[in-house]
Amino acid sequence: MHELMDVLRRQAHYFGPELAKTAYQRGLAVTKPDGSTQPIPITATPVILDAEEIKRRALLSAKLASATMKMARSVLGGPDAELLLGALSPLERRLAQATWEESRKLATTRVDYFVSGGQPWALEVNATIPAMQGYSDIAARTFIEVVARHVRYPEKALASLLTLNGNNALALYRALLDGYAAERPGKMPDTVALLCRKNDAQVTELRWLCERFREFGADADVVHPEDVSGDDAFTVNGKKYDLVYRHLFVRRLEQTPAPWVEDFLGVVPGKKAVFLNPPASQVEVKTTFALLSQAVTDAALAERAGLTPDELEAVRAAVPWTRPFRHGPGVGPDGAQVDDIVARVAEEPARFVLKRAWDYGGKAVFLGRSVGTVPYEERVKGAYGESKTWAQLCERAATDTQGGGFVVQEVVDTQPEEHLLCGQNSVLPTSFFVDYSAYASVGLAKQPAWGGVCRGSMSEIVNIVGGGGVLPLITTEVASKLLLAWKAI
Structure with missing residues (x-):
């Protein structure tokens, strides 16, 4: 534990409300359908990691994301394509079929981990809207500035302290520029569109990113599907855009159709603007992740996907045992052959978690060790309309085909941590x-x-929109500089 944490715990009631207020003003908020906003809580107690460890986890994620994309391409190009396509909505399916062969670049992905004993264990890969680059920067930047001023850190040195901590918005911008340069050699985009729904839940984050892109030199705007048109260009209110960053769930277009945008999303890397984060539902479907785990013990599967030794080693080192959840033989979590995966999982609820292969917000995630608790009962009744024992749930989930059915994952043993949660008028231990x-x-x-970005929740199923907060992620070097300033007071 870094010594700064003791200082923060003693001093949080002085700076915590200002931290919460400023973070909310900058966009650390969820936007409701009516356009009103709700603050996302922020903690006065950060996650502190060595810069090299942050880099190591990013490189690990690059290998896992690459491997997951390869696995999705392999499945869609083979006889078992329905394993993934069957999980998707009609428009998602149509776009996946139209674009998967050409989709070789994903400007940004996000791998979510639980850390146990210092080892990060990958729970899933996000490729549809791998968001929170803005949220993470708002939390870290606001924390550093507020705490630095509280400990009287030299104002003139504050900019270098922020630079030292890293910048996900800048990384995203550079990824987009690098991808654009690969598609348009020798050129830079003059205009950038950040495409999202009006009153998207994360629109404040998109506005933050847009402001940062402008600081980096881009002519950037947040735009919405209903406003896009153009016969030969991506055009909004007469302005043409060279590069489009999509922050838009395809399923939202099924709820509010936008034919022009649907057509645009069906061509990669874009026929009317360069488009580097295409809909990639097939990559994010948890069945793809389960097959990635299975490839560790199935050499033929790994070979068909074209996984490199480095990618396979990353899966072996960081992916907990995960399998498609259906009746039949397989290799269990201990490496032994089992006659029936479903029966094996039903025998030991405390060891496993069931997840619907394609779903949002953690609604259909069932922790075996939570059987008998109110959250377990609420989730089961929400999914199936009645209470079920773990064995009954396993049997039902094994035959449920909605959203591509379920996957099972060996639970990562993580314990709650004590943090200080900041409101605009309070600092509470949580x-x-x-x-x-x-x-x-x-x-x-x-x-x-x-x-990276860190989220906290009182539930083991962590989700920002469904409740929870953001913990600032700062480097050990930044923490040490803040501590030194405090000691000098």
Whole structure:
């Protein structure tokens, strides 16, 4: 534990409300359908990691994201394509079929981890909207500035302290520029569109990113599907855009159709603007991740996907045992052959978690060790309308085909941590389960300097929109400089 944490715990009631207020003003918020906003809580107690460890996790994520994309391509190009396509909505399916062969670049992905005993264990890969680059920067930047002023850190040195901590918005921008340069050699985009729904839950984050892109030199705007048109260019209100960054769930277009945008999303890397983060539902479907885990013990599967030794080693080292959840034989979590995966999982609920292969927000995630608790009962009744024992749930989930059915994962043993949660009028001790997410790019010539983001929740199923908060992620070097300033007072 870094010595700064003791200082923060003693001093948080002085700076915590200002931290919460400023972070909210900058965009650390969830936007509701009516356009009103709700603050995302921030902690006065950060996650402190060596810069080299942050870099190591980003490189690990790059290998896992690349391997996951390869696995998705392999499945869609083979006889078992329905394993992934069957999980998707009609428009997601149509776009996946139209674009998967050409989709070789993902400007940004996010791998979510739980850390146990210092080892990060990858729970899933996010490739549809791997968000929170803005949220993470707002949290870290605001924390550093507020705490630095509280400990009387030299104002003139504050900019270098922020630079030292890293910048996910800058990494995203560089990933987009590198991808654009690969598609348009010798050129830079004059205009950048950040495409999202009006009143998107994360629109304040998009506005933050847009402001940062402008600081970096881009003519950037947040735009919405209903405003886009153009016969030969991506055009909004008469302005043409060279590069488009998509922050838009395809399923939202099914709820509010936008034919022009649907057509645009069906061509990679874009026929009317360069488009570097295409819909990649097939990559994020948890069945793909389960097959990646299975490839560790299935050499033929690994070979068909074209996994490199480095990628396979990354899977072996950081992916907990995960399998498609259906009746039949397989290799269990201990490496032994089992006659039936479902029966094996039903026998030991405390060891496993069931997840719907394609779903948002953690609604259909069932922890075996939570059987008998109120959250377990609420989730089961929400999914199936009635209470079920673990054995009954396993049997039902094994035959449920909605969203591509379920996968099973060996649970990562993580314990809640004590943090100080800041409101604009309070600082409260809170017990949080904390995850770590690391960003990565796929298919670019080099990785930008990606960092990570940390979320906390009172539930083991961590989700920002569904409740929880953001913990500032700062480097050990930054923490040490802040501590030194405090000691000098």
